[in-house]
Amino acid sequence: MGSSTSKRRDPVLSPKAAGGLNILEWTGGLVSQGLLVKGAKTGWRLAWETMMRELAPQTADGSYSRPTATFTSRIGSAGFPAESGRYHLYVGNACPWCHRVLLALVLRGLTGHVTFSWLTDDPERASRGGWVFDQPDPVFGRRDLREVYDTASPGYRGRCTAPLLVDKIARRIVNNESSQILQMLNALQLPGCTPVELYPRELAMQIDAVNDLVYDKINNGVYKSGFATTQAAYERAQRELYEALDIVEERLARHRFLVGDRFTDADLRLFPTIIRFDAVYATLFKCCQRRVADYPNLSAWLHDVWQIQVGAPGSMQVRDTIDIDDARCSYFNSLFPLNPGGIVPTGPTLRELDLDHDVQRGTHCMSSIFHTREAGGLAESYAR
Structure with missing residues (x-):
């Protein structure tokens, strides 16, 4: 007569878990759990709001207000000649x-x-x-x-x-x-x-219009989302951010770049935010409604700009202007009020973003991507 033998498995033992101060047990029936929780939340929020105001100036309604610059002199003005190496x-x-x-x-x-x-x-x-x-x-x-x-x-x-x-x-x-x-x-x-030429005179009005949208709703919009101290301010910033991203997505469905089929100042101003979006802002700044990866045209544009070939071999390239993995660590370590535990997400990494994948939007040589100016010509000064 056969017999079957079942193997008894020992339970998996884990290291002893460290407890907290066991405040509820200590206070017993003297103080209710609800009162303790409410007090802790109030104290923590007061400390958090104080740190947030130091990190990011706030308006009365809890919206982030970017400080203005102090030094606004120009190269070419009195005292600052346009000289190489200066x-x-x-x-x-x-x-x-x-x-x-x-x-x-x-x-x-x-x-x-x-x-x-x-x-x-x-x-x-x-x-x-x-x-x-x-x-x-x-x-x-x-x-x-x-x-x-x-x-x-x-x-x-x-x-x-x-x-x-x-x-x-x-x-x-x-x-x-x-x-x-x-x-x-x-x-x-x-x-x-x-x-x-990043700002062709004939495209000035179009570039300015795109720049106004991108700066307020996207470049600054991710910060207004991340640094908001009220739910209403956060939701307003998020609504404006994703409405602006939808507009950008639609523009990039019609053109290779934001203002036609050549790279301009408008693309340059958008790129630093978009390259950081999925790796940083989607999580740390709570911009998680949609990722750049969820926008087909914007995602393709991001890959396209990343692969632009600048100058002769060995020249500094677009891809050399940022270390995205280091940037992710910097944001999560340095912005303590937003991430007091200091835990850094493991990704998405540069490798996972796969920015070297050719999305077939066109050649990446400078002559086919940029507007150019006449030799010796001066660029017109422009606002924002």
């Missing part, structure tokens, strides 16, 4: 406002004329703001961006933001407003720079 840019990898400036520097072929250095986002090491140097500051020899501000503008007491453009000869701050720096770099004409 100017230096401080940029941070995580920051989309720095990214737009670095993109202009690369696309215009100005990296041999305007030097730049990378900042590291580390508010624990910074004396004010969040930017410090891992490598020696090549201009002033300072430890962090606050010290650069103090050296180049003695007595300054405002926010120490990047990007920052300084005059190495005069040892003065020129500008810390990304849009104005972008305009300067597009207008700057120096020997050997590319003839790329």
